[in-house]
Amino acid sequence: MGQREGSGAGHIAAFTAMALIWGLTWLPMKIASEAVPPIFLAMMRFLLAALCYLAFILVKGLPLRMEQPWRVIVASLLITTGCYSLLFWGVARAPTGLSSIVNLSLMPIFLILVGALYGQERITPRRLGAIALGVLGLVMLFSGRTGTAQNGALLGLAAVALATLSYAWGGVVSRPLMRTMHPISLAFWETGIGALGLIPVSLLVEGYDPAYFAGLTDGRAIMGLTILVLGGSLGGFSIYLWLVRDWGAFRAGLYSFVSPVVAVAVGVAFANEAFGWPEAVGMAVMLSATALALTEGKRGAVAA
Numbered sequence: 001m002g003q004r005e006g007s008g009a010g011h012i013a014a015f016t017a018m019a020l021i022w023g024l025t026w027l028p029m030k031i032a033s034e035a036v037p038p039i040f041l042a043m044m045r046f047l048l049a050a051l052c053y054l055a056f057i058l059v060k061g062l063p064l065r066m067e068q069p070w071r072v073i074v075a076s077l078l079i080t081t082g083c084y085s086l087l088f089w090g091v092a093r094a095p096t097g098l099s100s101i102v103n104l105s106l107m108p109i110f111l112i113l114v115g116a117l118y119g120q121e122r123i124t125p126r127r128l129g130a131i132a133l134g135v136l137g138l139v140m141l142f143s144g145r146t147g148t149a150q151n152g153a154l155l156g157l158a159a160v161a162l163a164t165l166s167y168a169w170g171g172v173v174s175r176p177l178m179r180t181m182h183p184i185s186l187a188f189w190e191t192g193i194g195a196l197g198l199i200p201v202s203l204l205v206e207g208y209d210p211a212y213f214a215g216l217t218d219g220r221a222i223m224g225l226t227i228l229v230l231g232g233s234l235g236g237f238s239i240y241l242w243l244v245r246d247w248g249a250f251r252a253g254l255y256s257f258v259s260p261v262v263a264v265a266v267g268v269a270f271a272n273e274a275f276g277w278p279e280a281v282g283m284a285v286m287l288s289a290t291a292l293a294l295t296e297g298k299r300g301a302v303a304a
Helices: 009-024 026-032 038-060 069-091 096-117 125-143 148-179 183-206 211-215 219-247 255-271 277-296
Strands: none
Touching (some): 009 219, 009 255, 026 069, 026 255, 038 219, 069 096, 069 148, 069 183, 096 125, 096 148, 096 255, 096 277, 125 277, 148 183, 183 219
16 A cells, blocks of 8 residues: 555554544633633634744745635635634533534534535435434534523533534635645635634624733643644644545544544543533434544545
């Protein structure tokens, strides 16, 4: 089997590292949101990530030219601004393990639905089954979050679901750009423009307070931003691009089965998050939906 098949131990180790990284980012995101407002935190994450991408591009001499500017802007506002304002806001209110399940399990399903609207995907009986299972699993997860005491968690999970839809929509919009732009250059533009879009959203929702910037020196914020920027945005995403090149999007997208388990385990072990039979059954159903969606699809989901 050739090198491009990526069957070596290095590829497997990289895949394991990526899945672990993306499973481990959820709890630091929530902890960091205790020190600074969540949307402000998202804005800082992507501003820092954009600067890191720019430095890499300049060092490597990659092209910075933006193809189809309006498409890039729309994709940026959906992938970064829309998705991560909702995602960070939601995770601050909902259990991290359940948030990861909702996000990673719904991603391939939403990619199919939005892709079908754009003529990029086909709705087949298998995919209809995946969509039905995904909805059923989502209902199961939400059913255990009813009542006044759980309203915050329910709203948080709903925000995570909407964030996933926004990301999938942006991913479909940006697909044509992947044929004309270097992936790191595209990541820079979508990260940077999206981060700028997060500024007015943060001001509108959270207001302005100089204490937000002081909060960035809090150990929780430093830890969270370090893991999110270096681990999630730079490390995990770079590995993903490498694996998509050598493995294909389907095999690289199988992290969707590993990362939620890691996130759930970390949330239960370190944050005492509740995880009983209703959550376990809902998780199993949603991961089954992911399996159906990925089995027939040729494109994998891209992570937060």
